[in-house]
Amino acid sequence: LLMLAPVPLLCWEAGVRLAPPAGPAGHQRLSALKKDPGNEAKLKIYALFKQATQGPCNTPKPGMLDFVNKAKWDSWKSLGSLSQEDARQQYCDLVGSLAAAEGGSAQAAAQPAGSGSAYETLLVSTEDDITTIKMNRPTKYNAITTEMYSEIIRALEQAAKDQSVLTVFTGAGDYYCSGNDLTNFTRIPEGGIQQMARDGGELLRKYIKAYIDFPKPLVAVVNGPAVGVSVTVLGLFDLVYATERATFHTPFSLLGQSPEGCSSYTFPKMMGVAKASEVLLFNQKLTAAQACQQGLVTEVFPDSSFQAEVWTRLKAYAKLPPNSLALSKQLIRSVERQKLHEVNDAEVERLVERWLSDECMNAVMGFFQSKAKL
Incomplete structure (x- = not known):
């Protein structure tokens, strides 16, 4: 009916x-x-x-x-x-994501101040001195396609140059992000699997570099479950606010892969080696409270008041002197920026090796087969 x-x-x-x-x-x-x-x-x-x-x-x-x-x-x-x-x-x-999916008026809404083009997989807006980058594939749990990787890099580059004070990252719908869209592995270019791995590695390198070099305060508003690369890059954010129903999962070994997002460096630094190993090696899923206890999340909020409390706080932060915030961030991050770039390069190199391995391919194919049986 x-x-x-x-x-x-x-x-x-x-x-x-x-x-x-x-x-x-x-x-x-x-x-x-x-x-x-x-x-x-x-x-x-x-x-x-x-x-x-x-x-x-x-x-x-x-x-x-x-x-x-x-x-x-x-x-x-x-x-x-x-x-x-x-x-x-x-x-x-919800209405914005539905309109954006049709490519109608939300295309203009997705266009940041001063931008000459819209986004297909993101909603980007600037208001109250805050630029918000919202992953906008809610029906796919905001899984990151190769197109979304490129658009996020572009959005971060534009946010770095605009007049906003803070940049906020969040997701549309009930999920924050379900990580890498595994259909990326099914798009084999003319150069074969080796070309796909090389291209994917270079795109990932640029993607993580965009976070490492971002000059303004960067805040993650984790509105739901987070998986894979959306979790590992959180160590590069300045603040991470999460709803109590958020979870954090990095199931790399299940898929025959290895950590990225500089997490092989930032996670042991935040959590200690043993806890980081549970998360990165043995697929331990963290609740929001556990992630906060381990230092990955700054603060957890009740789901019923999450958006209201977080955005009230962020709007207050955006009124602080922008140059002071940016320069202070540079001081805090400058000591280890070079180290982060080195870690990023090493992680990407190892991942390219993993993507070309039979172990990884078998694990990914096993994932698709299990999904087909559901």
């Missing part, structure tokens, strides 16, 4: 009273959707709108035979005690 309900019908109230939770920009993005985003997305839009405007679900549950209204009620009820402000933020994120 839900398939018969287009977006405006299922979200009729959102079409009439969208301004309170999302403002005119959100209204325009929802109205601009040309494709049916699917029942799951429509129910989420409806639920977040109700939560943003009325708070937690407080209406009686519809009867069993009232299928559409029951589905809508269940979706709203599933948000529990999510605050109205967080619901507004999630609403904007």
Whole structure:
């Protein structure tokens, strides 16, 4: 029955009273959707709108035979005690990601101040002296494709030159980032696997270098689970704020690979060798609380107030003197910048070797086969 309900019908109230939770920009993005985003997305839009405007679900549950209204009620009820402000933020994120996926008006919204081009896999914006780089593949858990690697490098280069004080990294949807998109391994160029490994290694080298050399305070707002390279680079951030439901996992040995993102240096320095080995060698998944205890995360926030608390703090930080912040960061990081570049080079060299090994190829193929059986 839900398939018969287009977006405006299922979200009729959102079409009439969208301004309170999302403002005119959100209204325009929802109205601009040309494709049916699917029942799951429509129910989420409806639920977040109700939560943003009325708070937690407080209406009686519809009867069993009232299928559409029951589905809508269940979706709203599933948000529990999510605050109205967080619901507004999630609403904007979801509608923005859907619009961006269609390439419509969100293409302009993804364009940072002073930029001449938009992004396909990111939402980039500058507001209140903060440039936000948001990974925007929510249906793929923000897995990083080769295109996203290149776009993140470009976004960091532009953020380094703009007038913002802070740069914030986060993810759209419920995930922060699920790491490297393993379909990258299926794109074999004319030069064969060796060419793919060399090209991938050089792209990764440039990607990590962009973090090492970034001149302004760099903040990760980890809004959900983080995997692989999205975890290892956190040692190069100045602040890492995480929701309590975030997890941190680097399953390299399961895939026949080795650490990157300078984590072979930064993790033992933060955690000690034994704990770093648990994470990098033996695939130990950390909760947000454990990651904070080990020094990977700066602070953990309740999920219900995560966005509100973090952004209030970041907006206050962005009012600090920008030159003082940048110069202070340079002093803190300059001592080990050369070391980080050396570690990056060594890690990439080892990874290229791993990618060309039978062990790695068998592990990756085993992963795809296990996924196909699900």
